[in-house]
């Protein structure tokens with residue numbers, strides 16, 4: 001006997017979960033959104049970078065209060081200090097991620113979803129054929145209860161375990177998480193409309209270091225490293241090294257430590273009565289680790305499929321499996337390319353990276369109306385490592 005019943009239950013109120021809940025509620029389905037944290041969006045574990053306005057506004061209005069700074073320029077700095085710089089008005093934004101996540105959850109509530117914070121999902125319910133809802137603990141009162149659902153959406157982010165509970169193969173392994181550390185730095189020299197990426201083993205083995213300006217003189221300064229290449233040091237050790245070089249003597253504010261999934265996409269995103277969305281579904285871009293827009297994109301497709309399946313009265317793995325196909329077509333296949341490219345690129349020695357940065361300077365058409373053209377970057381990679389083509393071409397064909 002279930003304590004409560006909904007048509008859709010969503011685990012986690014990050015961008016993926018809130019957007020999924022908003023869309024299923026907007027379609028008229030009774031929807032419960034469960035978040036284990038006390039305060040949605042807090043603490044922030046993000047560099048807060050996001051793409052151009054057209055991309056973001058497919059999902060929500062990018063109101064002024066959500067924007068910390070507008071980005072018109074970027075620099076990629078090679079291990080030896082060679083700079084590739086480019087300019088494109090409004091190529092991206094640094095957002096206030098706490099407000100951003102809260103806005104998305106408010107939109108879910110306005111659409112009619114019931115949003116509960118401090119409610120942690122502790123397991124999935126199942127019958128013989130499918131998953132049928134969740135077990136929940138109210139962290140405030142300690143009370144446990146069950147909530148039934150025709151479809152449960154696992155949007156529990158980097159800490160996700162719901163895809164594993166649902167038996168989805170390919171859920172990420174610890175080594176497929178880029179380990180990140182970031183300080184909010186005050187009183188540094190920055191161009192407040194420019195983001196910087198710094199490459200090389202000295203600051204960020206297997207990843208990159210970044211400077212994302214929040215306002216004049218203040219920036220999110222961080223590093224993401226591959227723990228297997230870090231030689232016994234951790235992300236904070238590399239961050240200290242980077243700060244010493246990039247902004248010695250600057251003031252330090254909030255420290256953020258966290259991982260981001262840079263794994264290959266899940267072969268299947270659905271089981272009977274269950275779908276995985278956002279970082280929980282390995283939907284981040286495996287090259288950059290960025291996952292906000294991908295989570296929103298995944299949510300749109302997941303919600304659309306869940307609504308169709310519930311209306312048709314068929315929430316089987318086969319029916320919900322349409323979501324996997326939609327995702328592969330929209331972003332999944334591109335992510336597969338990025339995954340191969342990332343494995344090759346981040347394993348390179350510094351001198352090889354040096355050559356790539358030099359080549360970027362001579363690559364026409366790198367900056368398009370919508371931002372950086374990833375295919376041009378892949379082309380530069382392939383020209384440096386021709387063997388990569390044998391992995392990229394099959395990735396373009398169905399997996």
Ligand SMILES: Cc1cc2nc3c(=O)[nH]c(=O)nc-3n(C[C@H](O)[C@H](O)[C@H](O)COP(=O)(O)OP(=O)(O)OC[C@H]3O[C@@H](n4cnc5c(N)ncnc54)[C@H](O)[C@@H]3O)c2cc1C
Pocket residue numbers: 011012013014015016017034035036037041045046047048049050119120121122155156157158159160180181182222256257258259260277278279280284289290291292293295
């Ligand atoms: C240091 C760092 C910097 C980053 N910088 C960027 C960036 O600049 N741009 C970008 O696009 N991406 C960035 N990312 C990645 C981005 O933050 C994530 O990809 C994005 O948050 C994924 O959204 P999501 O909704 O899938 O997951 P999340 O935002 O992680 O949301 C998942 C939610 O589920 C909740 N939850 C987990 N388990 C349970 C449970 N059992 N019950 C209930 N609730 C649960 C969590 O508390 C959380 O609120 C960065 C990540 C890190 C670590």
